[in-house]
Structures are given as structure tokens and as C-alpha cells.
Amino acid sequence: MxxxxxxxxxxxxxxxxxxxxxxxxKRSAVMVLMSLELMANAVNINxxxxxxxxxxxxxxxxxxxxxxxxxxxxxxGLGLALVLALYRSFRTIELSAMDRLKG
Amino acid sequence: MSxxxxxxxxxxxxxAIIGGGxxxxxxxxxxxxxxxxxxxxxxxxALYLLLNAEFLALVQIMVYAGAVxxxxxxxxxxxxxxxxxxxxxxxxxxxxxxxxxxxxAAVSLGITRFTPTLxxxxxxxxxxxxxxQLLFDPKGPIMVPFEIASLVLLVALVGAVWWAGGExx
Amino acid sequence: MSWxxxxxxxxxxxxxxxxxxxxxxxxxxxxxxxxxxxxxxxLSIVAFLKVWPGGEEAIQEPIFHVFAPIAHVGGSALxxxxxxxxxxxxxxxxxxxVGLCVQIYSLSYMHSDERRGWYYTVxxxxxAAMLGLVVADNFLQLYGMWxxxxxxxxxxIGFWHEEEGPRKASIKxxxxxxxxxIGFALGLAAMFTATHSFSFAVVLPAAxxxxxxxxxxxxxxxxxxxxxxxxxxxxxxxxxxxxxGPTPASALIHAATMVAAGVYLVARSLPIFEASGVALTVTxxxxxTTALVGGIQAVVQxxxxxxxxxxxxxxxxxxxxxxxAGSQLAGLYHLVTHAFFKSLLFLGAGAIIHACHTxxxxxxxxxxxSMPITTIVFTVGTLAxxxxxxxxxxxxxxxxxxxxxxxxxxxxxxxALLAALITAFYCARLWFxxxxxxxxxxxxxxxxxxxxxxxxxxxxxxxxxxxATPMFATFLGHEGEWPAIAMAASSSxxxxxxxxxxxxxxxxxxxxxxxxxxxxxWAYALVANKFYFDAVYEAVFxxxxxxxxxxxxxxxxxxxxxxxxxxxxxxxxxxxYAWAFDGxxxxxxxxxxxxxxxSGGARARRLQTGQVQAYQRxxxxxxxxxxxxxxxxxxx
Numbered sequence: 033m034x035x036x037x038x039x040x041x042x043x044x045x046x047x048x049x050x051x052x053x054x055x056x057x058k059r060s061a062v063m064v065l066m067s068l069e070l071m072a073n074a075v076n077i078n079x080x081x082x083x084x085x086x087x088x089x090x091x092x093x094x095x096x097x098x099x100x101x102x103x104x105x106x107x108x109g110l111g112l113a114l115v116l117a118l119y120r121s122f123r124t125i126e127l128s129a130m131d132r133l134k135g
Numbered sequence: 136m137s138x139x140x141x142x143x144x145x146x147x148x149x150x151a152i153i154g155g156g157x158x159x160x161x162x163x164x165x166x167x168x169x170x171x172x173x174x175x176x177x178x179x180x181a182l183y184l185l186l187n188a189e190f191l192a193l194v195q196i197m198v199y200a201g202a203v204x205x206x207x208x209x210x211x212x213x214x215x216x217x218x219x220x221x222x223x224x225x226x227x228x229x230x231x232x233x234x235x236x237x238x239x240a241a242v243s244l245g246i247t248r249f250t251p252t253l254x255x256x257x258x259x260x261x262x263x264x265x266x267x268q269l270l271f272d273p274k275g276p277i278m279v280p281f282e283i284a285s286l287v288l289l290v291a292l293v294g295a296v297w298w299a300g301g302e303x304x
Numbered sequence: 305m306s307w308x309x310x311x312x313x314x315x316x317x318x319x320x321x322x323x324x325x326x327x328x329x330x331x332x333x334x335x336x337x338x339x340x341x342x343x344x345x346x347l348s349i350v351a352f353l354k355v356w357p358g359g360e361e362a363i364q365e366p367i368f369h370v371f372a373p374i375a376h377v378g379g380s381a382l383x384x385x386x387x388x389x390x391x392x393x394x395x396x397x398x399x400x401x402v403g404l405c406v407q408i409y410s411l412s413y414m415h416s417d418e419r420r421g422w423y424y425t426v427x428x429x430x431x432a433a434m435l436g437l438v439v440a441d442n443f444l445q446l447y448g449m450w451x452x453x454x455x456x457x458x459x460x461i462g463f464w465h466e467e468e469g470p471r472k473a474s475i476k477x478x479x480x481x482x483x484x485x486i487g488f489a490l491g492l493a494a495m496f497t498a499t500h501s502f503s504f505a506v507v508l509p510a511a512x513x514x515x516x517x518x519x520x521x522x523x524x525x526x527x528x529x530x531x532x533x534x535x536x537x538x539x540x541x542x543x544x545x546x547x548x549g550p551t552p553a554s555a556l557i558h559a560a561t562m563v564a565a566g567v568y569l570v571a572r573s574l575p576i577f578e579a580s581g582v583a584l585t586v587t588x589x590x591x592x593t594t595a596l597v598g599g600i601q602a603v604v605q606x607x608x609x610x611x612x613x614x615x616x617x618x619x620x621x622x623x624x625x626x627x628x629a630g631s632q633l634a635g636l637y638h639l640v641t642h643a644f645f646k647s648l649l650f651l652g653a654g655a656i657i658h659a660c661h662t663x664x665x666x667x668x669x670x671x672x673x674s675m676p677i678t679t680i681v682f683t684v685g686t687l688a689x690x691x692x693x694x695x696x697x698x699x700x701x702x703x704x705x706x707x708x709x710x711x712x713x714x715x716x717x718x719x720a721l722l723a724a725l726i727t728a729f730y731c732a733r734l735w736f737x738x739x740x741x742x743x744x745x746x747x748x749x750x751x752x753x754x755x756x757x758x759x760x761x762x763x764x765x766x767x768x769x770x771x772a773t774p775m776f777a778t779f780l781g782h783e784g785e786w787p788a789i790a791m792a793a794s795s796s797x798x799x800x801x802x803x804x805x806x807x808x809x810x811x812x813x814x815x816x817x818x819x820x821x822x823x824x825x826w827a828y829a830l831v832a833n834k835f836y837f838d839a840v841y842e843a844v845f846x847x848x849x850x851x852x853x854x855x856x857x858x859x860x861x862x863x864x865x866x867x868x869x870x871x872x873x874x875x876x877x878x879x880x881y882a883w884a885f886d887g888x889x890x891x892x893x894x895x896x897x898x899x900x901x902x903s904g905g906a907r908a909r910r911l912q913t914g915q916v917q918a919y920q921r922x923x924x925x926x927x928x929x930x931x932x933x934x935x936x937x938x939x940x
Contacts, residue, residue: 035140037253040186041246043149047175049239050156056920057231060223062165062211064917066172069203070156073179076191084186086251088258091266094188095277098270101191101198102284106291108203112210113295119214127916135912231917234924241928245935 040081048074061115061125065108072104144185151178165211165221173204187260190267305354305368309386311347311396312435314340315403318428322421330421337428338407344435345400351388352397358390358779371441371503380500384448385441387504390779391636395438395568398640399561401765402647403431405758406556409651412754413552413658423463423550430456434561438568442502443492446569450488450533453562454481460557461549473545480542484532491525494518495576504572511576523576523583526569527590534566534620537594541837543617544601547609551657554609555650559616560643567623567639571632578630588628592719594621597835599726603733604831607663608653611734615689616646618727622704625720631707633782638704640776641696641769645688648762652682655751655759656738665734670743675750679739681763686735688766690728691799693792699770702787702795709791724795725802732806740811 047070054067076097083093119125155175162168176199183192215221261269271278318340322330355362371385407427414420430453437449462474496502498518499510511519530536535543546558557563570577570587577583598618605611619642626634655678656671657663672679688697701724708717750756774784809815821828833839911918 035142035145037251038246038249039140039145039149040182041249042243043152043182045239045242045246046153047156048242049235050153050160052238052924053231053235054160056234056917056924057226057228058160059226059917060165062207062214063168063226066159066168066207069172069199070159070175073176073199076195077179077182080183080186080188080191082251084188084260085253088187088254088260091188091261091269094191094260094266095270097188097191098194099280099284101194102288105198105203106288109206109295110291110298112206113297113299115210116213116299123216125214130916131914133912134914135909230921234921234928238924238928238931241931241935245931248935 037081037085041078044074044077044081047071047077059127061118061127062112064127065111065115068111069104069108072100072107076100140185145182148178148182148185151175152182161225163222163225165215165223166208169204169207169211172207173200176200176204190263305388306370307347308351308368308388308439309370311344311351311400312386312432312439314344314432315428315435316432319425319432322425322428325421327419327421330425331418333421334411334424337424338404338411340428341400341404341407341431344431345397345404348393348396348400352393355388355390355393356779357775358393358781360781362390363781369441378500380496380502382444382502383442384436384445385503386439387441388439390781391572392438394636394640394776394779396435398643399431399434399438402560402643402762403427403434403556405651405762406552406647409555409654409755409758410550410552412752413654414550417550419463423460423553426456426459426463427553427556430460430557430562434565437565441504443495443504443507443573444502446572447488447492450529450565450569451485453557453565454478454485454533457481457546457557457562460553461546463549463553467548470548473542473548477542477546480539481532484529484539487525487527487532488529489525491522491527491529494522494525498522508573508575511573511579514576514579516580516582519576519579520582523573523580524586526573526576527583527587530566530569530624531590532566533569534563534624535594535617536566536590536621536624537597538837540594540598540617541834541841544610544613544834547607547613551609551650551654554613555647555654558613559646559650563616563620564623564639564643567620567627567635570624570627571635571639574627574630574632577627584628584630586628587624588713588716591621591624591626591628592716592723594618595625595723596621596719596726599723599730600831601834602730603726604828606665606737608656608665608668608734608738609650609663611665611730612646612649612653615649615727615730616642618723619646619689622701622720622723625716626704626707629704629707629711629713629716631704633777633780634700634703634707636780637773637776638700641688641700641766644762644769645685645695645697645766648681648759648766649685649689651755651759651762652678652685655755656682656748658751658755659748665737668738668748669741670739671748672739673743674748677756678751678759681756681759682739683735684763684766686731690731690803691724691795692803693796694767694770696766696770698792698796698799699773699787702791703773705795706787706791721795721798725798728799728802729806729809732803733810736807736810741813 051067051070051072051074054070055064058064058067079093079097079100081093083091083097087093115125118130122129152175155171155178159168159171159175162171176195180192180195180200183189183195211221269275269277270281315337318337321336322333325333351368355367366387366389368388369385371381371383373381373383375382407424410420410423410427414423417423433449433452433456437446437453440446440449458474458478461477462470464470465474492502495507498514499507501507511522514522532539543558543563547554549558577587595618598614598616598621602611602614602618605614619638623635623638623642626638655675656668659671659675659678660668662668684695688695691698691701705717705720708714708720751759774786777784830836
């Protein structure tokens with residue numbers, strides 16, 4: 033059985049969906065950030081798949097994925113630092129407790 | 136380049152990835168969840184190898200499996216007051232589930248309609264050496280953005296240090 | 305000859321100049337009206353002499369006549385004019401001479417009154433109006449001057465308006481004469497309809513050609529007006545009450561001049577009366593009734609001024625008898641003589657009242673001793689009134705009796721003689737009560753020169769004027785002759801009999817008035833209650849009118865006020881509704897809009913949960929929609 037490009041793409045979609053579910057439903061800030069990582073990974077999977085099947089010579093997708101990883105790493109570092117700062121202020125990392133913006 | 140992927144490896148890797156993701160979401164223990172995330176990262180690295188992206192596989196392991204997961208563990212440790220707080224509720228949300236399903240459905244629909252022109256069978260992904268040469272080719276379009284990306288990282292790290300550091304500001 | 309216009313104008317000028325002055329200043333300016341009327345008197349005498357010897361030609365072709373048109377109505381010119389013919393010339397002299405005497409007399413009589421300035425102002429206006437009336441050449445001007453005199457009478461009767469008596473009397477006089485004036489106005493309207501003119505020169509000759517019915521309507525209308533002004537029964541009720549005014553004013557207007565205006569009017573319009581025939585009879589009957597009623601009333605009065613007032617009513621009745629018999633001469637002659645001797649009597653009464661500080665004759669007596677000159681002049685006037693030879697009253701009364709006999713009005717003749725008897729009787733009664741008997745009053749003193757001089761002048765005129773009877777007759781264009789001996793004898797006998805009866809009753813004190821009152825109680829009651837004229841008028845007209853007025857007042861209160869108040873209430877109600885509407889609907893709308901916004905905002909605010917994941921879900925939903933859009937619409 034040949035698996036073309038659609039298989040990894042579908043895999044990426046499902047992984048993205050899982051990450052999405054976690055980001056939208058988890059109440060712990062750390063869990064949310066981890067879900068975000070899942071989503072970022074799904075995106076990278078998509079990029080690499082497309083690079084391999086559509087532009088393998090120039091490896092465009094791989095380079096794109098490199099940059100995505102850089103940004104993603106910066107983002108997770110910063111996000112976790114923010115979580116620490118939040119913990120210091122609220123003594124908790126429950127997102128439901130962070131309702132200062134409540135109208 | 137063969138136009139298709141081998142089935143069994145792919146299936147195994149797929150199970151590992153999806154399973155890891157699911158377990159991450161379904162585990163009550165935060166630490167367990169973090170470890171399941173780690174597993175998902177590793178499986179993804181394996182997938183990269185399957186997709187002829189060796190460099191990316193290595194970077195994935197180094198960055199995600201190595202740094203990010205450890206970082207998350209550290210933060211989990213720092214934000215737990217008591218040991219038993221690690222266990223928490225599942226926070227299941229039907230709304231979120233519905234939205235996620237809808238989204239995946241919409242995207243899947245898009246995928247089914249997605250028919251790009253595939254590269255010829257003879258095209259090959261570059262080796263790591265060739266990848267590096269492409270990356271650091273001064274006349275190429277990637278080197279400068281790559282350097283700038285490292286600056287971005289620097290800024291982010293400084294910011295993270297500032298946010299996370301010090302009891303008193 | 306145009307200086308004749310100055311005769312009525314000078315007193316008018318005095319009025320205009322006095323009117324705007326302050327009370328104090330006016331009181332110092334009394335020489336002004338006196339000078340004015342003195343000059344008018346002199347001019348009147350000159351004018352009279354110019355017209356002399358008068359006669360038919362002077363009547364047909366007056367030596368002076370001017371007319372100034374003021375308005376034009378339906379082709380006819382209406383305006384004012386000055387006509388100098390024998391009648392007006394004679395009247396001019398009478399009015400100005402009596403007026404001058406009264407004004408000089410008033411200097412003394414009113415010298416302590418604070419408002420004497422105003423008194424002279426009204427007197428001047430009155431004099432101007434009376435003179436304007438006698439020189440009028442058309443009925444409209446006559447009517448206008450008539451009305452002005454009515455006003456002056458009101459002002460003078462009510463001169464002491466601080467007291468209730470004068471106030472009520474002035475209104476009574478004005479309203480009663482007003483009733484007469486309605487008849488006058490209707491007569492004028494009929495006259496204008498018939499001839500489209502008010503001018504004497506047009507109307508009087510034309511009257512001969514009118515249908516008797518038309519002439520009767522006009523004549524009766526004019527007669528009714530004259531009856532009001534000249535206090536004929538039944539419009540005589542105001543004259544006795546008018547005695548509430550100052551005595552010199554009474555002398556001038558209620559004895560000599562204003563009340564004579566009615567006689568003058570009828571005398572001038574005699575051609576119309578003659579064309580009617582019926583009107584003459586009515587005049588005669590009215591005159592007889594008045595002469596008798598007035599005379600009888602005079603007998604039982606103990607206020608000296610009231611005696612003279614009723615006497616005036618009676619004598620005016622005599623003039624109407626004369627006119628009713630168709631004699632302009634007799635009527636006017638008696639008017640002239642009466643003017644002089646009645647004003648003399650009133651001025652004398654004023655001096656007596658001034659001296660005795662009372663008007664009640666029962667408190668007077670033996671004044672012949674303390675006021676000799678007054679006694680003499682008053683006696684002259686009394687004898688003239690009684691009709692004793694050779695005083696003026698004798699001659700004019702005889703003239704009337706002669707006319708009655710000549711026209712074969714024998715019943716009237718008899719009644720007139722009876723009236724003469726009564727006249728003499730009350731004259732004697734007056735004289736003996738005041739001048740005879742014992743004194744009930746100890747500090748009477750003679751009047752001063754300013755009061756005596758006019759009285760002496762009037763007495764002198766009364767003494768001599770009678771001898772000019774035939775000349776007066778020819779002056780007015782009639783046959784001039786002395787009265788027949790038989791006539792003179794019978795009238796004198798009647799007069800002397802009356803005087804003797806009076807002397808017996810009051811001079812000798814032989815009449816027991818209490819016994820008479822008891823014996824003829826019903827007759828006495830009738831007379832004492834003024835033949836119930838006042839009582840009837842009060843019950844029928846006055847109370848009826850008051851009832852109507854009250855009804856109208858109630859109507860105004862309930863209906864009109866109800867409408868007004870109802871409208872006000874409606875308005876208030878409407879405004880309350882508007883306010884409620886504003887409050888509930890408009891404010892409701894405004895507040896409702898505000899609260900809608902607020903509640904909408906409150907509901908919208910619930911979106912701001914502060915929960916990051918809630919926001920994420922919204923974004924996700926939108927993202928799904930976009931993806932679907934991309935996939936389905938645009939293709940992969």
C-alpha cells in the first residue's frame with residue numbers, strides 16, 4: 033500500500049486537533065503550553081511532509097520548520113517564564129483564577 | 136525518492152504520536168503528562184527520519200525532547216505546592232472537543248481537496264552536509280534570517296530571565 | 305357780528321383753562337370764569353339790543369347765522385351753528401344774567417369749600433353748554449348740549465360726593481333724565497328719517513306737511529325728552545332729590561336754566577306739535593298734572609329747598625300748559641320771568657340756610673327782624689311766584705290763563721286757577737314760617753354784599769320786567785297786548801285768596817296741622833309719600849333691574865366663569881397629561897434606551913469572563929468558519 037503525502041498530513045491534522053483540544057480545555061497553564069507544543073509539532077510535521085513530497089531538492093519546508101522551531105522554542109521559554117511569574121502573583125497556575133480582565 | 140512511505144514504520148510512528156498526544160491529554164498527573172509529551176516529541180523525530188529530514192530529526196530531539204520537556208518539568212516542579220497537587224482533574228470540555236473535531240473535519244476536508252504537483256521520483260532531499268551548505272550559503276536566502284533568528288532567541292531568553300527571575304523587581 | 309360766537313365760547317374757554325389746574329391753583333383763579341360770564345352777559349345784552357325790536361322779520365331772517373358742518377351722513381351735513389333770532393337773544397340774556405348773579409353769589413356762599421375751584425369749572429362748562437343750546441340752529445346740536453348739561457347736573461348735584469345723599473341723588477337725576485333722553489333720541493331719529501335734516505330751517509317748515517302720525521311720533525319723542533329734563537310728571541322724581549347739591553347751583557340749573565331747556569325745546573319745535581295735534585293735548589295734560597302735583601307736594605314740605613323744588617316742578621308744569629295750548633309766547637314768557645324770580649328765591653333760601661345753619665323751616669322764624677334786606681328781596685320773589693300785580697309772575701301767569709281761555713280750554717283754565725290758588729297758599733306758608741312768627745333761631749345774621757347784590761338785581765328785574773309784556777310779545781313775533789281786566793281780576797283774586805288763607809293758617813297760626821293730618825290721614829299719607837311715584841319706580845324698575853342684574857351676575861358666575869374656569873381646568877388637565885406623557889413616554893423612551901443599552905452592555909459584558917480559554921474558543925469558532933470558507937468556496 034502506498035502512502036502518499038495525505039497520510040502524514042492527516043496525521044498532522046489529528047495531532048493539531050489534539051493539541052487544540054488541550055489548549056482550549058485544560059485549566060493548568062502548563063498543560064496549555066504543552067498542548068501548544070503539540071500544535072507546533074503538528075505544523076512542523078506538515079511542513080516537512082510537504083518539503084519531502086513537493087520540494088525535496090530545495091528542502092524549503094525543512095528550512096521553514098527550522099525557523100518555526102526557533103520561534104517555538106523562544107515562545108515556550110518565554111511562556112514558562114510567564115507561568116512562573118503568574119505563580120508568584122496568584123500562588124496558582126489555574127487559568128480560571130486569572131480573571132482580572134473580567135468585565 | 137520513492138513517492139510513497141513504507142507502511143509499517145509509518146503506522147507504528149503514527150500510533151506513537153497520536154497515542155502519546157492522547158495520553159498526555161488523558162493523564163491526571165501533570166508529570167505523567169509531561170513525560171507523555173516527551174514521548175510524542177521523540178516519535179515525531181522518528182517521523183522526520185522517515186521523511187528524509189535527518190537534520191530536523193536531530194534538532195527535534197535536541198530542542199523539544201531535550202530542552203523544552205526539561206524546561207516544562209522544571210516549571211511543573213516549581214509550581215507545585217504539595218506533591219499531591221500534581222494530580223488534578225481531567226478538565227474535559229465537550230465544547231472544546233466539539234470545536235476541535237469540527238476543526239479537524241474542516242482541515243481534513245481541505246486535505247482531501249489538496250492536490251499539489253508532486254516532485255518527480257528522481258528528486259531527493261539533501262543530506263545533512265548539503266543541508267548545511269544550503270543553510271549557510273552566503274548567496275542564499277536563508278543565512279541572514281537564520282542569524283536574525285538567533286537574535287530573536289536571545290531577546291526571548293533575556294525576556295524570560297527577566298520574567299522568571301527575582302522575588303522583588 | 306361774529307363776536308356773537310364768543311358768547312358761548314368764553315365760558316367754554318374758562319372751563320378748558322380751569323380743568324387741568326391743581327386744586328389749590330384753581331381756587332385762586334375764580335376771577336377767570338366770573339370775568340368770562342360777565343363779558344358774555346354784556347355781549348348778550350348787546351346782541352339782544354341788536355336784534356331789538358325783533359318781530360316776524362327777525363325770526364324769518366336772523367341777523368346772525370353761521371353753520372359749521374362737521375360730518376356728512378347720507379347727503380346731509382351735520383354740524384354746529386350759531387343762530388341769533390329773537391328767541392335765542394332773549395334766552396342768551398336770561399342765561400348769562402342769572403349765571404353771572406349765581407357766580408358772584410357763589411364767591412361768598414362757597415368761599416370756605418375746598419373744592420370751589422372745581423365747582424366753578426363745572427359751572428363754566430354748564431354755562432357754555434346752555435348757551436350753546438340756546439344758539440343752536442339744529443336739533444342735533446341741541447341734543448349734544450342737552451347731554452353735556454346732563455353731565456354737569458350730575459357733577460353738581462353730586463358735588464359733595466363724600467355723603468351718600470348727594471351721590472344717590474346725582475345718579476337718580478342722571479338716570480331719570482336719561483330715560484327721557486331715549487324718547488328724545490327716538491324723536492330725532494324719526495325726524496331725520498322724515499326730512500334727512502336736523503336743521504331748524506329745514507325741519508320746522510317741513511313739519512307742516514308731515515302726516516299727523518309722523519309729526520306725533522317726533523313730537524312725543526321730543527316731549528318725552530323735555531319731560532325728563534323739565535321734571536314733568538312722571539319723570540319729575542329727580543328734582544326734589546337734586547336739592548342735595550349746593551344752593552347756588554340749584555338756583556342756576558334746577559330753577560332757572562337747565563330745567564327750562566325742556567320748555568325751550570318744545571317751544572322751538574311747536575310747529576311739529578301743531579302738525580300733530582295729539583301731541584299738544586298730551587303736553588297740556590302733562591302740564592296740568594304736573595302743576596297740580598307739584599303744588600300739592602309743596603304744601604307739605606318743611607325743607608325750604610324742597611318747597612322751592614316742588615314749586616319749580618309746578619311752575620314748569622305751567623309752562624307746559626302754555627305750550628300745550630299752542631302758545632310759544634306764553635310758555636317762553638313764563639320761562640323768562642320764572643328764571644329770574646325762582647333763582648332769586650333760591651339764592652335767598654341759600655342766604656337763609658347759611659344764616660340759620662338749617663334747611664328745616666320749623667327751626668326758622670322771625671327772620672324779618674334779623675335779615676331785613678333778604679326779607680325784602682325774598683318777599684318780591686314770593687309775590688312774583690304767587691302772581692301778584694305788578695310783579696313779573698303776575699303778567700306771565702295771566703298770559704297763560706289768557707291763552708287757555710282763548711283756546712277754549714275751560715277745564716284746563718279751571719285747573720290752572722286751582723293750581724294758582726295752591727301756589728299762593730304754599731307761598732304764604734313759606735313766608736310766614738320763615739319770616740313771620742317767633743324766632744326759633746337766635747343767631748341769624750344778614751348775608752354779605754356778594755350775596756345780597758345779585759339778589760337785589762334779580763329782585764329789581766322781577767319788579768320791572770312785567771311792564772314790558774306787549775313789547776316782549778312783539779319781540780317774539782306775536783300780537784302784543786295787555787291782559788284783559790277780567791282775566792287780571794280773576795287771577796289776582798285767586799292769588800290773594802290763597803295768600804289770605806295761608807296767612808290765616810300760618811301767619812295767625814290758626815291751622816292745627818296735627819288735627820288736619822289726623823282727619824285727612826289718607827290724603828296726607830298720599831302726599832307725604834310723594835304720590836307713591838318713588839315707591840312704584842323703586843319696586844318696579846329699580847328692583848326689577850337689580851334682579852336682572854343679579855341674574856346676569858349669577859349667569860356670569862355660573863356659565864361664563866364656569867366656561868373660563870372650565871377652560872382653565874381643561875388646560876391644566878391637558879398640561880398634566882402632557883407632563884405625565886412626557887414623564888412616562890418620553891422619559892420612558894429615554895430611560896428605556898439608556899437601560900436597554902445598560903442591560904445590553906451588562907449582558908455583553910458577560911462575554912468578558914476574563915478566562916483566556918473562553919476567548920480562545922471564540923477565536924477557534926471563527927477560525928473554523930474561515931477554514932470552511934476557504935475550503936468550500938475557494939477550493940483547496
